[in-house]
Structures are given as C-alpha cells and as structure tokens.
Amino acid sequence: MSTANPDPKTQIILQAAWEGFSAYGFRKTSMDDIARGAGMSRPALYLHFKNKEAIFRALVEGYYATARAEITAALQVDGALSQKLARAFAAHGGETMEAMMTSAHGMELFEASMSVAGEAIEAGEASLRDLYTDWLADEAAQGRLRLSGEACDMARLFCACLKGVKHTSQSFETYRRGVQDYAALCAQALQL
Structure with missing residues (x-):
C-alpha cells in the first residue's frame, strides 16, 4: 500500500x-x-503506534495522500479529456487496489477499512471529491469541458461510481476495465 509519510522508520513499519x-x-x-x-522490538513499535488499528488508519491516510497527489498529476498532464480521466481514475485506486484485490485477504481488508478507518476514509473521500470539484470547475471555466450541472455534483458522482466499480468487480482485471470504461463514458458526457 502506498503511503505518503516521509519518516523512514514509519515507512518501514507501514510497509x-x-x-x-x-x-x-x-x-x-x-x-x-x-x-x-x-x-x-514490539516495545519500539509501540513508541510509534499504539495498536494495529492506528497503523491501519495510517495506511489508509497514506493511501489517500498518494491518491490525491497522483490524481492531481494525472489531471494536469496535457492530453485528451478521456486520457486525463482514465489516468486520474486509475490513480484513484492506485497500486493499493490491485494489491487488495489480488490478496487472499482482500475482502477482509475492505471490511477492516470501513470498521477500523471509517473516519479516515470519509475524510479521504471528501478530499478527493474536493479535488475533482476544483478541477471540473476550473476546466469548465476555461472552456475545456462542459458541465450540465454543478462541479461538486459531478465530482460526487465520480467518486460514487468508482466505489461502485470497486465493490462489484470480481477481479482486479474487471475493476481495471470498469474504471477505463467509466472514464471513457465521463469524457463523452463532458466533451464540448
């Protein structure tokens, strides 16, 4: 799982x-x-984290920090709208999605995410919605895409549909294709 924590010891623990x-x-x-x-040693580990739930939350927070950075970079690259969205939506799940979906314990990790790190997920999802909202509003203001409603509503739809693709995919390959198809669909809807 990607983490955005610069402290080397914390990085080693999270890995x-x-x-x-x-x-x-x-x-x-x-x-x-x-x-x-x-x-x-275990006592040394406790100097960094009070329990494995705190470690798991740190992993989730790191995932969202990495996702924000990678989505931002993907949306800033020159190219067709469909390519930008495909890269951004792929970054939305990132390497973490592949790791979780190919792990024998992937479903348990998805469940643990909600029960252990629900607040971190909520905050992370809100930050991604805000990122998409700002990008959509700016692109519309610059005349590079067409919005039929509010940028915040489209951003919410992006995140909700990507979550739906994740929860209904039986494999990482199915997820990857679903994300690509959804990006193409969104690009068509937003084209001038």
Whole structure:
C-alpha cells in the first residue's frame, strides 16, 4: 500500500504492516508480526503506534495522500479529456487496489477499512471529491469541458461510481476495465 509519510522508520513499519495484512489478513496480523517485519522490538513499535488499528488508519491516510497527489498529476498532464480521466481514475485506486484485490485477504481488508478507518476514509473521500470539484470547475471555466450541472455534483458522482466499480468487480482485471470504461463514458458526457 502506498503511503505518503516521509519518516523512514514509519515507512518501514507501514510497509511491514501492509505485508502482514496482505499475507495473513487484518485479524491474524499481530503487533509482534509487524515489529518483526519492521526489524524492531514490539516495545519500539509501540513508541510509534499504539495498536494495529492506528497503523491501519495510517495506511489508509497514506493511501489517500498518494491518491490525491497522483490524481492531481494525472489531471494536469496535457492530453485528451478521456486520457486525463482514465489516468486520474486509475490513480484513484492506485497500486493499493490491485494489491487488495489480488490478496487472499482482500475482502477482509475492505471490511477492516470501513470498521477500523471509517473516519479516515470519509475524510479521504471528501478530499478527493474536493479535488475533482476544483478541477471540473476550473476546466469548465476555461472552456475545456462542459458541465450540465454543478462541479461538486459531478465530482460526487465520480467518486460514487468508482466505489461502485470497486465493490462489484470480481477481479482486479474487471475493476481495471470498469474504471477505463467509466472514464471513457465521463469524457463523452463532458466533451464540448
């Protein structure tokens, strides 16, 4: 899972945690497993995080920070609207989506996300909606796309539909194709 935390020790801990969660699931991964994976003692790990739930929330927050940066970059690249949206929507899920959907414990990780990191997900989703809202409003003001309603409504639809693609896909390949198809559909609707 991508993280945007610049502290090297925290990065090592989060990477070890992600590897443990992916391999064993959230419930079966212990703080001992994470400490061992990070090459540190359990007491040293507790100096950084109070429990594995806090680690999981940090992973979710890192995912959203990375997604924001990658979506912003994708939307700023010159190119056709369909290409911009395809890159942005692919970045919306990022490498994390592939890792979760190909893990034997992917469904458990999706469930843990909601129960352990619901507030972080809510805040992250709001930040992505805001990013899309600002981009759509700016692009419409510059005459580069056509909005039939409010930018915030279209941004909300982007996020809701991408979540729907994620929750209804049986494999990462199905998810990837669904995201591409949705980007093409949105680009058609927004074209001048």
